[in-house]
Amino acid sequence: MSTNAVIELDRLVVRIGQRVILKDLTGTLTGRAIGLLGPNGAGKSTLLNTLLGFHKPFSGTARIFGHDIRTHARRVRSLIGYMPENDSFIANMSGIRFVRMMAELSGLPPAEALERAHEAFFYTGLGEVRYRNIGTYSLGMKQMAKLAQAIVHGPKLLFLDEPTNGLDPPARRRMLDLIREIRDRGDLHIIISSHLLRDVEECCDQVLILKDGRIADTCDLEEERRANRKFLEMETKGGSEEFVLDIERLGCQAAWSGNGRVKLVMPDGLDVRQIFRIAADRAVQIRRLNFRRDSLEDIFLRAMEDQPPAAAPAPAPQKEAVHGRL
């Protein structure tokens, strides 16, 4: 059992009726914010629901902060805040009363629950409408109210199921800002299940990609970002093979395509300014210089194409090798 693991999946199999939805999931998630990606029907919601105890594992198990979901379901749920995908509220309640009740159900005494409900509403930007009936809220407000009820009791792990669903661009921006702010405070871990790769890319440092109920890939986005800093694509005017040889003397691997374009793999510790110095000495104009950016979309699409899907998270050096090809 890993000491810093947020979620450990241990040969987890979940069946609903006769259908096997999650197939032998094994892996460890350690990120501060973990994205859960996959096409429709991949098993994202089933995985969240299983971790919440709504579905019983058919075999295998999962652990959250070391607590087995089979044997310590109640303890696990006391650590979790859950923001469901669909509309979930009690129509005839004011926002503040609804969130207060949810806090009390999580075990907060009434006075503390009320205080924190007010805080949660102000934090999510609904302070001015907190006494209004939830049924009268707009879709964006309802999303924020769901977030408020998910964080009101101060969970250690926050499950956000499609948090930006149906939000207009400003509301989406506000939601993502909030998620990042919560993540950066470091008090809790976040699991975001989303179809929107950009949302996950903006908020998460680790990604679990599901396909047909199996783990198609796991990816440490921070590691990817660091790895991508080594790859350069240059467009030059006046560049020559001598220029490339000079660059290679710095320890780079370079590929010259003949039309002024150079692709580089830089060694650790090399400052890109040294390449500019060589270009200046050789009177070569660097018209364009990009760090290669392997987007989450690339990673996702690759995971969708790969057969057979990987069962366990690949170690970081292997991933670098995979994504580091020129």
Next chain:
Amino acid sequence: MAVYKKTYRGYDGPVTPEWSRFLVLTRYTWEDMRRSRFLTLFLLGTLIPPLVFALIIYLRHNLSALELMGVKPSNLIQVNTAFFLNFLGTQSMFAFFLNSFIGPGLVSPDLSNNAVPLYLSRPFSRQEYVLGRMSILVILFSLMTWIPGLMLFGLQSYVEGWEWFSSNVRLVWALTLASMLWILMLSLLSLSVSAWVKWKPIAGGLLFGIFFVAAGFGAAINAVLRTKWGSLINISYVIGAIWTWLFGDPKAGAIFFRVDNQKELPVAVCWIAFGATCVFCLWLLNKKIGGVEVVK
């Protein structure tokens, strides 16, 4: 932390005992119910019969008051098993009407608004959810049935003395247990109907139907098939038979529940029918109340 500090923070303060969490639902449900003026008046109205019954007990032992009113003690109702059975019957009807009014709205709003996952994603189980919703009915119906019943019994024992108390002590547990059974049946029926029928007026009507239409249907079966087993689908009959057995006075029970001596069902069968109905209601609740609705 003041609300102007708009920032997220964890919580590491005190928490309430786990066993008491279901009472949060009960408290919130009660607060919602208090807003209804009709309900408040109805609850106050249910206090009238216990006062009338208490007055009868008082008058039976106050000759000067009777003389003042010109009433002979022999003309007043006897305080015996039939007296308490009548009291419980009256109050149980009030409980039934109240149940038809509030019961259908207990679970259906949570299901139609998809709120159940929010409850169950917390350290709060399905059993606690049902218990929390049921508790409000149990508390209100208890205040209408066995609690005033025991107070009447206490008053009668006080004015009659030890001899009456010792010879009628059976009434204590008969009153309590009979009320509990009625409360359990009403609560489970209304919660399960509420879980399956989302429209409140229909659910209320269905509750009436379960009692009255089923009773009529049972009577029709008895008449057509010349049997007595049709009464098994008559919940009032089943409960009445158990009550009569609990109070130990078949004569009083037969009069109160209008039971034909020739068509009496064995009490054990009535107990089985009662248990089966409760289990069926629990099964219905189990099918509906969950974190996710599984479509197989």
